[in-house]
Amino acid sequence: MKQLTRALSDSGQRGSSSTANLVTPTFSGPGRQTMNTFQNAGSAGVRDLPPYRSMLVVDMKDYSGAPGRQHGHLNALIPEIMQSAFTRCGLEELWAETTFADSTGDGYAIGLPAERLPFLLNPYLGALQAELAGRSQMLAAAGFEPIRMRVSVTVGPVTDSGQGSVSDGAGDARVELHRLLDSKPVRDLLARSGDITRVAAIVSSRAYEDAVAAGYSDEPKDLYVEAPVQVKSYQGRAYLRVPVPSGELLTHGFGKPADGSTATATTPAEPGPAEAAPPAVQVTDNTRYRRGGVGSIGTSTGPIITDSSGPTHLGTGHLYLDGRSDRETPQ
Known part of the structure; x- marks a missing residue:
């Protein structure tokens, strides 16, 4: 027996160089997997990426203009509307898969497994538009102004403890989600359209490429309009989407700012030395x-x-x- 114990001990010591530094945390819940994290002196500062999540946040237009006594009702109503929109398009089970959910007062943010990203674009944006339109008469009867929403969608790595921690959903991708929501291009969409337009969305370049351009959202790419975005220190390009456009969006398009100035489209690259410039068109x-x-x-x-x-x-x-x-x- 002593010999067997000694043999097992020796075997463990010989294998320690390959296994002693292997830490295996376990995460539970939808979209969570067991991960192996290696730790040794040569990679002391290296960390695993947090899990990728698809994310959506909404913000109610003119929330601050509503009477203060309505704010509490609106805070509860916004996530209820979002959940009802999932049910409306037959995706009610996705609400149960949320990996984080945060109220922003005049809005609400959720995270889902990354593979759910295409569904946040199609059919969800159209379903949210329909849900808001369908509630208009009831809200008016209760003394509420029509609810119109800006929506931002992105995908990327964010923290996820698997325990519903307040720190879940943090990271650069989450910052991008809210910077896009606050950007001028998507704000202008609601400012330049009528009440019939309930939803104006902005989609990060990464989300567009992964879900729309790759065909997973099963919708024409022409439904999205590329636009430059600059908010605080964030600068990039994103894509605008309006399920039901109206007003100036129909007469002037998505890219013309509310101040009436002409939008600038992407400038084509200059031809290289080996390329002949295309013939000019005289106008x-x-x-x-x-x-x-x-x-x-x-x-x-x-x-x-x-x-x-x-x-x-x-x-x-x-x-x-x-x-x-x-x-x-x-x-």
């Missing part, structure tokens, strides 16, 4: 001889209607953003 600009009138200019890509506020391209090109050069062609 006669007659707008300087007219002020306030409406006319047309023919180009190789289609007609352009011009007035005192600038040209509007009716030929091939981007569906929403103004200001592309005549020779720019959608990819």
Whole structure:
């Protein structure tokens, strides 16, 4: 017996160099897995990435304009509306999979397993629009103004203890989620549309590429409009999505700011030394001889209607953003 004990002890010592530094924490719950974390002197400062999560946050427009006595009702109503929208589109089980849920007072943020990202775009955004529209009469009868929401969606690594900790859902991806929500492009969408437009969404570039461009959300890419975003120290590009556009969004497109200035579309890269520049398209600009009138200019890509506020391209090109050069062609 002593010999067997000694043999097992010797075997453990020989194997200690490969296993002693292996720590195996276990996480439970939806989307959580057992992870192996290696710790040794050569990687003392290296840490595992937190788990990837798809995230969505909503913010109610003009919340502060509602009477203070309604704020408590609205705080409870916002997550109820979000949950009902999941039920409306047949995804009620997703609400039970949330890995974190936080109230922001005038909004609410949730995290889901990363693989659920496509469903947050389609069908959820349309279902949220329908849910808000369906509640309009009831809210009006109770003395509430129509509820309209900005929505932000992204995906990335955030903390997740598996225990519902207040620190769950933290990380750079979470910061991006809220920076996008506060950005001017998505705020302008609601400012320039009527009450019939209940939802205006902004989607991070990563979420768009992973879910929309890759085809997982099963919807046309043309439903999304690329826009530059700069909020505080955050700067990047994102994609705008409005399930039911109205007002100026229909007459001027998504990319024209509320102050009336012309939006700038992405500038095409200059051709390299080995590339020949495409032939220029000659266009006669007659707008300087007219002020306030409406006319047309023919180009190789289609007609352009011009007035005192600038040209509007009716030929091939981007569906929403103004200001592309005549020779720019959608990819």
